[in-house]
Amino acid sequence: MHSFRFHQWLTCEITTDDGTVGIGNAALAPSLVKKAIDDYYSPLVIGEDPFDYAYIWEKMYRRTHAWGRKGIGMVAISAIDIAIWDLMGKLSNKPVFKLLGGRTKEKIPVYYSKLYAGTIDAMQAEATEAMNNGYTAFKTRFGYGPKDGMSGMRENLKRVAAVREVIGYDRDLMVEAYMGWNLDYTRRMIPKLVQYEPRWLEEPVIADDVRGYVELNKGPIPISGGEHEFSLLGCANLLQEKAVSVLQYDTNRVGGITAAAKINAVAEAHQIPVIPHAGQMHNYHLTMSNFNCPISEYFPVFDVEVGNELFYYIFEGDPDAKDGFLDLDDNLPGLGISISDRHLEHFDIDE
Numbered sequence: 001m002h003s004f005r006f007h008q009w010l011t012c013e014i015t016t017d018d019g020t021v022g023i024g025n026a027a028l029a030p031s032l033v034k035k036a037i038d039d040y041y042s043p044l045v046i047g048e049d050p051f052d053y054a055y056i057w058e059k060m061y062r063r064t065h066a067w068g069r070k071g072i073g074m075v076a077i078s079a080i081d082i083a084i085w086d087l088m089g090k091l092s093n094k095p096v097f098k099l100l101g102g103r104t105k106e107k108i109p110v111y112y113s114k115l116y117a118g119t120i121d122a123m124q125a126e127a128t129e130a131m132n133n134g135y136t137a138f139k140t141r142f143g144y145g146p147k148d149g150m151s152g153m154r155e156n157l158k159r160v161a162a163v164r165e166v167i168g169y170d171r172d173l174m175v176e177a178y179m180g181w182n183l184d185y186t187r188r189m190i191p192k193l194v195q196y197e198p199r200w201l202e203e204p205v206i207a208d209d210v211r212g213y214v215e216l217n218k219g220p221i222p223i224s225g226g227e228h229e230f231s232l233l234g235c236a237n238l239l240q241e242k243a244v245s246v247l248q249y250d251t252n253r254v255g256g257i258t259a260a261a262k263i264n265a266v267a268e269a270h271q272i273p274v275i276p277h278a279g280q281m282h283n284y285h286l287t288m289s290n291f292n293c294p295i296s297e298y299f300p301v302f303d304v305e306v307g308n309e310l311f312y313y314i315f316e317g318d319p320d321a322k323d324g325f326l327d328l329d330d331n332l333p334g335l336g337i338s339i340s341d342r343h344l345e346h347f348d349i350d351e
C-alpha cells in the first residue's frame with residue numbers, strides 16, 4: 001500500500017498600514033508557491049485596499065493567466081485571497097462568515113475523516129472510538145488499486161464491510177480512492193460497493209478525467225470530487241457536465257474565498273451540495289454561511305502522520321469537534337486563527 005503525504009505548509013501574511021495582519025495559507029508545493037508569490041503576486045497586491053478584493057483577485061488572475069490559472073499560480077492566489085478575507089474581517093471587526101452570508105446553522109455538523117486502510121481490527125477499533133465520540137458520519141480510504149488485482153478488490157471490500165459492521169446503516173459512510181483507481185477498475189468496483197450504501201465515492205479517477213467522472217456519476221453511487229480542480233470556471237465545468245454529485249473544492253487551491261463564494265452560487269443553481277475539501281477555518285466560514293454546505297469534513301487530531309493534521313499544529317484557533325459538531329465564534333474577527341508557536345520545534349521554517 002502507498003499513501004500520499006505532504007509535510008509542508010505555506011502561511012501567507014499581509015500587513016496593512018495600520019499594522020493589521022491577515023493570514024492566508026496553502027498546502028500544495030509551498031516552496032514553489034512562495035516563489036510565485038514573492039516574484040509575481042505580491043507586487044500586484046502591495047498598495048491595494050483589501051476591500052477591493054474582487055479587483056485584486058481579477059488582477060492576479062489575469063496578469064498571470066498564461067501560466068498561473070491552474071496549479072501553483074492558483075494556489076498562490078488562494079493563499080493571498082484568504083489573507084485578504086481575514087484582513088477584511090479584522091478591519092470590520094466581524095468574523096469572515098458574517099461577511100459571506102452569516103450564520104445558517106446553529107452548529108456545523110462534521111464527518112469523521114480518517115479510517116485509512118489498515119488491519120480490520122484497527123479500523124473497527126477506530127470506527128468504534130469515533131462513534132463513541134459522537135460522530136455520525138465517517139469516511140474511509142481504500143488501500144488497494146488496479147495493480148493489486150482481484151485479491152486487492154476483495155481487501156478493499158472487506159474493509160468497507162468491517163466499518164459498516166461497526167457503524168451500522170443508520171450513519172453515513174463515505175469511501176475515498178484519492179485518484180488511486182482508474183476508470184476500468186472503478187467500473188468493476190462500483191457494483192460490488194453498492195450493497196454497502198456509500199454516501200459517496202470520492203475521487204475514483206484522476207482529476208482531469210472529467211469524462212470518466214461523468215460516466216461514473218450516472219451509476220448507482222454518487223461520485224464526489226473537485227479538491228484538485230481549480231478556479232470558478234473549472235468547477236463550473238464539473239457542475240455543467242454533471243461530473244460530480246457532491247462538489248469538494250479546496251479553498252486554498254481553488255482561488256480562495258472569493259472564488260469559493262462564486263462557486264457556491266453556481267453549485268446551488270445546479271442543486272449540487274458543496275462540502276469543501278478538508279477541515280480548516282476558511283472552509284468552516286464558507287460552510288457556516290451557506291445553506292448548500294450541509295456538513296464539514298473534519299480531520300481528527302492525531303500525531304502528524306499524513307499531513308492532514310498539520311493545520312492544527314500550525315494554527316491556533318481551529319475549532320475542535322464535539323459530539324459530531326463544531327461551532328464558530330460570532331465575536332472573533334476575521335478567520336479567528338493565529339500562527340501557533342506551540343509546536344515550532346517540530347518544523348523547519350523557511351523564511
Ligand SMILES: [Mg+2]
Pocket residue numbers: 176178202203227277
Ligand atoms: Mg479527498
